[in-house]
Amino acid sequence: MNRYALAGIGAAVVAAVVLTVAALQRVPAHADTANASDAFDVRALDRDNFYQVVVPRAQAEGSVDLYSFAPSFPPLWKKIVIPRFEAKYGIKVNFFNTRPVLADQQLIALRALGRTPPADVYFAPGGHMRLYRRAALAADYDLASLLPQASAYPPALLSLTARDGRFVPFHLNQTALAYDSARLSAASVPRDLDALLTWARAHPYQFAFTAPRSGGSGEGMMLAAAYRFMNEPCRKTFADAWRNDADASRWVQTSGCLDEAWQYLRALAKVSVFTNGNADTQNLLANKAVTIGTVWEDGAYTFRREKLLEPTVALTIPQPGMPGSSDVLFVVAGTQHPAAALLLIDFALSRPIQQWKLDEMASRTGRVDINGSTPDTSPARRFMVPESSLNSRLTWPSVSMMTALDRAFDARVAARR
Numbered sequence: 148m149n150r151y152a153l154a155g156i157g158a159a160v161v162a163a164v165v166l167t168v169a170a171l172q173r174v175p176a177h178a179d180t181a182n183a184s185d186a187f188d189v190r191a192l193d194r195d196n197f198y199q200v201v202v203p204r205a206q207a208e209g210s211v212d213l214y215s216f217a218p219s220f221p222p223l224w225k226k227i228v229i230p231r232f233e234a235k236y237g238i239k240v241n242f243f244n245t246r247p248v249l250a251d252q253q254l255i256a257l258r259a260l261g262r263t264p265p266a267d268v269y270f271a272p273g274g275h276m277r278l279y280r281r282a283a284l285a286a287d288y289d290l291a292s293l294l295p296q297a298s299a300y301p302p303a304l305l306s307l308t309a310r311d312g313r314f315v316p317f318h319l320n321q322t323a324l325a326y327d328s329a330r331l332s333a334a335s336v337p338r339d340l341d342a343l344l345t346w347a348r349a350h351p352y353q354f355a356f357t358a359p360r361s362g363g364s365g366e367g368m369m370l371a372a373a374y375r376f377m378n379e380p381c382r383k384t385f386a387d388a389w390r391n392d393a394d395a396s397r398w399v400q401t402s403g404c405l406d407e408a409w410q411y412l413r414a415l416a417k418v419s420v421f422t423n424g425n426a427d428t429q430n431l432l433a434n435k436a437v438t439i440g441t442v443w444e445d446g447a448y449t450f451r452r453e454k455l456l457e458p459t460v461a462l463t464i465p466q467p468g469m470p471g472s473s474d475v476l477f478v479v480a481g482t483q484h485p486a487a488a489l490l491l492i493d494f495a496l497s498r499p500i501q502q503w504k505l506d507e508m509a510s511r512t513g514r515v516d517i518n519g520s521t522p523d524t525s526p527a528r529r530f531m532v533p534e535s536s537l538n539s540r541l542t543w544p545s546v547s548m549m550t551a552l553d554r555a556f557d558a559r560v561a562a563r564r
Contacts, residue, residue: 187485189288194295197493202236204486210239211487214266216247217318217474219449219508224270227503232494238487247272254479255282264479267488273473274543276314277388285313286478286485293489296496304473304513314475317495318504319511321444321464321471322367323532325429329459330438337439339466340375344411346439347418354419355428355440358561360553362425364441369412369556371469374541376407388545395551409559416564426450432460444471448509448530462532470541473513 192200205211215224221244229240243266250269257264271279279285289312291297291305297315304316324343326336337343347354357365377385381404389395399405420437422428428440429450442462450456476495478488494500501512506525543549 189293189485192293194293194298197293197295197489201486201490205238205484205490206236208238208484208487210241211267211484211491212241212243212265213268213270213491214243214245214250214479215270216245216250216272217270218244219446220270220318223504223508223510228495228500231500232491235494236490238490240491247275251275251278251284254284258282258284258480262481263483264481266479267482267484268476268491269479270317270474270476273314273316273320273475274549275546276475277390277545279477280313281390284477284480286480286482286488288313288478288485288489290315290477290489290492294493294496296493296498299498299514299516300496301513301515314477315492315496316473316513317476318445318474319471319513320474321511321532322364322371322469323442323444323447323462323464324439324469325432325442325447325456325460325462326439327432327435327457327459328461329457330435336463337465340372340411343439343465344415347415350438351418352420353438354415355422355431355437356416356419357422357425357428357441359556361423362428362441364425364428364443364446365422366549366553367443367469368441369408369552370541370543371465371467372408372411372415373405373552375467376411377404381405385548386542386544389547389551390545392547392550395545395547396554399548399551399555405555409555412556412560413563416560421561421564429456432456444511444531445509448527451530452507452527462530464532468541470543471511472543 187204213224213229215221221242224242229242232238232240250266250271254264254266254269269284291300291312294315297305300316324337335346337346343354356368359365359369373385374382381402384398384402385404389398420431422431422440425441425443425446428437429442429447431437432440433450433456444462447456447460447462451458451460476492478485478492482488496514498514498516501514502517504510505512505517506527509527509531511531544552
């Protein structure tokens, strides 16, 4: 079964299993999501009248509930976004740090039952957008066209994340390799995947490979190898919108497109340390137990900012690249606070929030008035991978394809080390 979908299981059964007691207490017993926001006519909205219409309505609603999936983001929401938003508009924000594997199932189950969701806004993984579209989790609001702050984002990025307008990019993520520059000179840093394998063989167990099932940075390494060794027809099929776990698994197992990638990854795995998560990899780097490891750009900087990584740790992206994508904000379908939800998302996209996020968290932004227009003076921006290294940025496939890849990795790589 898909890790995130509910196929083959009755929605009521899943809801009973997945929902926490606290969530159930917050869900009205007989709420009808179809009528949740009938009084709010979003068709009358545009960027010009947005604040005039939305602010008083949002203030009348009085509160907004926010789900956030990323482990490193609670300080941004709790210390920056929420206090500033509440001070400006007088609207209470209820924040919930959640795991997407649970939050997705919870929201899908409640949607199927026709009940009011416990979240109005969801900061969610961009790789799950196909799932959210299929489950009709996002309210039918064209955020890219409605939100005044969205005008500062390039149309190409908005179309990539929005497509039907329901999702907007909040955080641009990037996988990379972190290395200890005190132990590895700049000239010795592997510049491509072939050089990485050569280096790892010459320095056994000095490369930390986050197990793909346990951390996205390991999935990034697996995808880098997949893209490196696939031919163009295979890449095109690989990137299709796979929606069925069985079909994706069949393609991964029988197409032959990944055979060279599995061969490369097995060779790398034999001389690497496998870890149980992104944090475990970074802890090995901090303790100088390894020299290079798979990381998320912003996650590694969070460790460095908290002095859990030495200042000598730096980042690199081996050619032909490693994947990055956009994590998104959207209004949850059936929300009881549609205006407050729209206002909070617009506020989160604003320049002060995005600038703070970039400078303090190494969290990339899509705003054109920030990218390339301000000097790289903050410690975070000096730590990040140079923009010139992102020209070959790779993209993530569908959730079904990633599920199939993770399972195949376990069988073809991890089990054969």
